Amino acid sequence: VPVPSHITEIDLVRAVTAGVAPTGDELPLGPSVNTLRECVDRWPESIYQWHDAPQRAQLDVLFRQLAFKDPNTGLYSQQRIDVDAGAALLGAGKTRADLRALVGEGFLGSVDYLFWDDEDPARVTLKVSHESFIRGWGHFRRLIDEQSRHFDEFLGVLRKCAAWVAGERGDDFLLEAGELRRLGDSGFAGRWANPAQREAWFRLLRLVRDGPQLAAFQPQLDGFLTRANQRLRDGELRKNRTRRGWFALGALTLLLVPSASFSVFIQAPVIDRAGLLFAAGNRANRAPLTPDYPGVGAASSTLESLLRAAELVDIARSGSSSRMAGLSQLLLDRFSWIGPVRDQDGFLKGVAAQAEPPVNGKLRLLLGTALWRSAGVAAGSELPPPVVNEDASCVPRDGESGASQAVPGRLFVASGRDGSTQQRAIFLPQAEGEGKSGVVLRSASFDPVNGQCLYGAIVLSIPVYLNPYVVFDAGLRYFLYTAYGENVEIASVTLHEIDWDRSESGVVRVLQSEVRTIVTSPEAVAAVIRAAGPGRAGV
Known part of the structure; x- marks a missing residue:
């Protein structure tokens, strides 16, 4: 497709609306619309809607096997499946050719949302090309969120079963009537009766911190559910008898x-x-x-x-x-x-x-x-602290206005756990230039292979009269800054949340940041100052 010499607002509308240009008096997109995010959502949705209802049902079954939500972190992760196993999900007698034909209508070829890996002919597999497809396409994300809710429901039942066994199988430890009704409404019994679903749940259970201990109670789970349902039926019979008695009495009284x-x-x-x-x-x-x-x-x-x-x-x-x-x-x-x-x-x-x-x-x-006290971080789940480079030098990312040469400053780089070549970072330019009037926080990305730092848009510029001290969390997703001194009426600490995004090319950017809460506590101000240290910024 030829690339136009310039991009118009109509081009952006076509991109967001999956190629359908506006007509009549329809207005182009406003400045608040994130066209990249809208494209990632609407294009695969339009491809999905091209398929008829039976094909969409088959795609849903397939997509549920291509990703999962980490039960500890809540992050979306892809998982590779064998194409023959994937074909079996489509129905009896289906082959890998049928699977290729199904996903080839839009999800392979023109836009490679999925990757058909046939490098090893002995094991041909299918996987998602990038996790951003899971997060970006709303329908895919909702399928995985539904799977995650079903797993959390199963995990809750398994924990109840463990408590029941530890309590010598007493009725006090059984599921209550409300819990059983919620399980019935959600279709838990049907999912538990499916051997493939059981296997998937216990496979995912290995990722939970106490999963190995909970897995030991699998043999007792059927008996636990049977006893709980029997107690519910017995209770309903007693209540029905009582209800009929009251109803008869009430009806007689109404007649008299x-x-x-x-x-x-x-x-x-x-x-x-x-x-x-x-x-x-x-x-x-x-x-x-x-x-x-x-x-x-x-x-x-x-x-x-x-x-x-x-x-x-x-x-x-x-x-x-x-x-x-x-x-x-x-x-x-x-x-x-x-x-x-x-x-x-x-x-x-x-x-x-x-x-x-x-x-x-x-x-x-x-x-x-409001501000609440957390239950604390479980041992072994802490994130490593960001790497702080006191004498960093960053250049602007393509498309950023301002100087084109390297700018000195401090660089906070989040530790990478996913093997990405680009790691998210926050860059604080030195006091010369834009930072002279306060503390400027810029989004940045750092390539640990070649040591290159690229800075992007300003996340927040804090005026110097607020006397700011800044503290980042381990993942660079939250930061605190102070406001106190003779120019501030009430000393406070403001908590900001940063929303990061990683493109398909691996470039990390800040989408937005927002204030979550403000704490007007002198102790909180003092704690942030201590954590920030003499450099006014710390982790």
Whole structure:
């Protein structure tokens, strides 16, 4: 395809929309659209949609075998499969030629999203060309995320089984009714009955830190599930007998004294449950949320109040606050065809629709912005610290504005675990030039083979009047910086998150950075200053 002399906005729209040019009054893409990321998502999606429904189902089965999500780190990883095994996934009698024909329609050849490795004729394999395809294509990523959720579900059941065996197989250690219902809704039993799925789960279990110990409980897992389901059935039978008794009593009472029965068994409990919902809403409205916090756990009281509000909403919805409330809910369900009963049910649902959103919304916001203490890092899972080059020299990456010669400064290079030739780095130019007015953090990449450093866009420029000290985490994905002194009203530490991306050519770039939280604690400021050291930047 000939390369145009210049790229227009219409060209970018064609790229993002998988080759379909805009028509009529459709506007070109805005400046906020990441065209590279959109292309990585939409092109394979358009190829996927070219296939008919049975072919898409076959592709889904195949893609689930080509990648997995590391249970320890959450990172996406590719895995190679034998083409004959891959053909068997398509159905009985399918051959490698059928597999080649399926993936050859867009995923091989014109765009090599997949790699057909036939260098060794004795073992021809298929794999993903690059992990960025897993992350970039939303449909592929969702397939692997679903597989990861299924594995986490299996891991939770296996841990429960281990506790049951350790507890001498007591019923107190069995799965609860709610857990069994969730497993039933998710289709866990069908997956567990599939020998291939079992083998895949126990193969992935080897990557979990306590996986070898948990694998020893495989023989007991079937008995554990059978006993838990039997206990659930026995409990349901008892509850049904009790429910029928209460229902008969309620029906008799309704026949004898309709008005009094309606007030006692339906209206009064509904009013009580509505009161719980109003109380939950009031708690949510009074809960204070701020953009900054004075330290770890400073929002504990707010969290406790919101959790209590969420509990009140759940109790009110389920009618579990008392036997009378439970009977009321049963009557609302059974007699909703009666006008007054239906009105009471509608009233309760209307109050719940008003009270629940502020409770859940504030709770999610608080958990995502406040500062909490972690459980600590497990032994052996720590990342090695970044390599710090105090006398580094970096040149600008192609397309960067500014000087074209090497710029001296400090370079922080993340330790590479994946064997990539380009390692992500943060470059701090010396005080001359752009860094004179403050601390400038630039994205960079470092090639350990030839020792070359290329710097890119500015991640953050911190004014000097904030008196900044900067500390990076081991993976260069988070950094802290201080703001204190006579020019700052309230001393604070700001936590930033960096979103990195690696292109198919191996070039690492910073996509964006954002503030996660602000801590207004003198102790936090002092801790960052100590960690940064006299050079004002450390790890």
